[in-house]
Amino acid sequence: MPIYQAPQRDIRFVVHELLDLPGHYQQLQGCEPLERETLDAIVEEGAKFAEEVLSPLNPVGDQHGCQWQDGQVSTPPGFAEAYRQFAANDWLALDKDPAYGGQGLPPSLGSVISELLFSANHAWTMYGNLSGGAISTLSAHAEETLKQRFLPPLIEGRWSGTMCLTEAHCGSDLGLLRTRAQPQADGSYTISGSKMFISAGEHDLTENILHLVLARIEGAPAGVKGISLFLVPKIAVKLDGSLGAANGVSCGSIEHKLGIHGNATCVLNFDNASGYLLGEANRGLNAMFTFINESRLAVAQQGQGHAEAAFQAALRYARERIQMRATPRLRPEQPADPIISHPDVRRMLLTQKAYAESGRMLTYACAQLVDVLHHGASAVDRAAAERRLALLTPITKGFLTEAGNEAAQLGIQVFGGHGYIREWGMEQIARDVRITSIYEGTNSIQGLDLLTRKVLADNGEALNELLTEIESFCNSDQAPTALAQPLVRQIAAWRQVSLWLSQHQGDDADLVGASAFDYLMLAGYCLVGYYWLRAAALAERQLDAGSSEREFYLGKRETARFYLQRLLPRATLHRELIGSGSANLMDIPDAAFAR
Incomplete structure (x- = not known):
């Protein structure tokens, strides 16, 4: 199986030489600056977790998958333990607001760590990554009482989050959604309907799951102008933050899919579940785009991470595999030479390398813009960052996921027949990365955007x-x-x-x-x-x-x-x-x- 090794030297090249993140951090407001040595130490610890804990679980997640029984989902062996370890070491809190239990470090540092995790284990990393999107969305759009009640357990890793958009009949055309919201006397809403393709929608990693659900309030306008966003806990949460009874949210099934077997892709049914409005009524899609845009950049990192993993495995194999004779001969005393000496193998390896390393530059540059968007010193700086980030996000998501798919296929080709065999792990990379050009808006949608x-x-x-x-x-x-x-x-x-x-x-x-x-x-x-x-x-x-x-x-x-x-x-x-x-x-x- 592929053995992931965090490319720390190349990360330092991008972080320090290309983007000068430590100098950049000195210009931000409202988050902790980091010296070079501290930044490198954090990345080193993240690399250790990715290499030693997550990478060995990657084939386990693929082979065992998630199991559904009577509405409950069990994740693959080792996933829950790894999540608890991750949360206990405060990785989820790294770049979150100290007012709710976060460490207050710049968002771009969280992006660097995310690359390591996605490269090592895409399916596992999605659980925490979706929680991060939920945290950002609540932070931007929830009332303060809801923030105080729901953000600390999310940041601690005791609870997790999801994004519930699509339904069986509408796909990406969210204006057709039918999930209903009924206002209640206490200011809450009851949510009824069904959502599908919900990543991490049900699992055994956390004690509660907070679903961010798009629904239509009775009497709302048709189409996307009548969509609102709601926070719907799997288990009801009392005013003091303690857990109450089950909240009318059930997992009807999980999908049997091509890849990312270690992440449960769920059909979720909401039956008069209690929820809370986030942001303004009928402007839910605008609010959800906080989550969607963050997720699109994360998916770009998934594509880049698979390009990195495929390149690492293919490079090791090409250096060791002896087959046919090079011109000139590298090992004339042997009947054949390493395949890395052949022109077309070098073409494939260099293509993978070019995608993996440029993808790192591009995603980190986008993360740097996210820093300025949230912590820029002036309104002018923040507006400029928002403008540039809006332009770069669809390019980054679309291009890097296409590149990740190409790099995965090239990895199989470098291995030849062995790449087609499960035990080498290359076919898992190709299956796992395939979803990245589809979800969070297909790449056709990215192009249109x-x-x-x-x-x-x-x-x-x-x-x-x-x-x-x-x-x-x-x-x-x-x-x-x-x-x-x-x-x-x-x-x-x-x-x-x-x-x-x-x-x-x-x-x-x-x-x-x-x-x-x-x-x-x-x-x-x-x-x-x-x-x-x-x-x-x-x-x-x-x-x-x-x-x-x-x-x-x-x-x-x-x-x-x-x-x-x-x-x-x-x-x-x-x-x-x-x-x-x-x-x-x-x-x-x-x-x-x-x-």
Whole structure:
């Protein structure tokens, strides 16, 4: 099975050299700054937990899965013990508000730890990650009395949280949901309906589960404008915070699914369950987007984490596996050479490496923006961070999950026939990562969000700010000229196709829908290219200065060269597909699909 080793040196490169998080923390307000040594010590402890506790449980979770019986779910062996250990060591409290029991550290530090956990054990990490989203949503939208009552047990890890959006008949079209909310005399509501695809909806890790449920108050407007958000505990919570009776929430079944077997994906039934309104009535989807946007960045880390895990396993195998002869021969005394010496294996490994390492840069950069969004020194800084984060979130979620899926498939290919065999663990990575391009909004939805709401809606102003920043770096003395040139061309093309779509969207009602996914991928390739160029510039300076870590920086520079010359050109294909318009999709009659 794959043995996960936390890439601490590369994490330090991103944290200290690329983003300077310790310096960044000094500029924040309302959270504790961290010195370099303290930050590294926390990451080291997180790495130890990921390597020693979570990674060994990853195949256990896949093989045993979650079991459902009479409405109760048992998680795989070792999961509950690991969760209790995680909570006891205050990992859940790391970046949470001290007013409710948190440690008050910057959100980006929590994101660094999340990468380690997702890479080691995706299914297990979802339980705590969903609790983190629930904490953020309650913090942003609950009344103070509810915060005092519900946040401390969540932050302690005694309770956990979920996000209950979709229903069997509506999928991602939440305007069709039917779950009902009836107001009660005491200000609470009774919630009735059924939700499906609820990750971590029922389990044995915590004593209570808090469900954040979208429902429609009687008489509310149709569609998404009539949706409200409610907090619905599995077990009723008394005013003093103690647990009461069961609250009309039951698990009707769990899904038997392709991957992430260690996380229960549930059908939840609400039968006059008592709940509490969060935020304003009929504006529940707006409130839930606190949870959704945080989850989308977490899913991006899942894609990146699987790329890292797949690369680590494939690299070890490629160094050890002896097969066929290289040119020139590496081991002439033996009948064959290690497969890492063969060009196509190197292509696959470098692709995995490029995705894993650039994904780390991109997700940490987004986490840095989350820091500023919540703790920026000025309203101007916070607004700028919100604007940039809104643009980057769909790109990051969409592109990195597609990249994670590709990296997993390449991992199987490097192993050859052994990659297709369960005992090596590569097929689990491929199965687990597959969901990431689907949930929290399919990548088609991410593309539509990016193109319609984040680019066309403001006439490209936010995009122009980003592209101007990239062009400025490409033309600066910092950027290696030879590596910058292909990125300069692609950024110009990104500008051009954005303008073309803006000019022609009115001529073709289907143009945006036909272009959205390709636009997302074009944006992803270009954005990742920007971070690789920045990494290459840092590496060049270290190499020129005679760094004692020559191999590390050489690897960084050469991976950047590989990406900019071998992967970035894929953006051209996506641009050409956009330019082909929608007729080759929509003018084809339905009869053409007949067999």
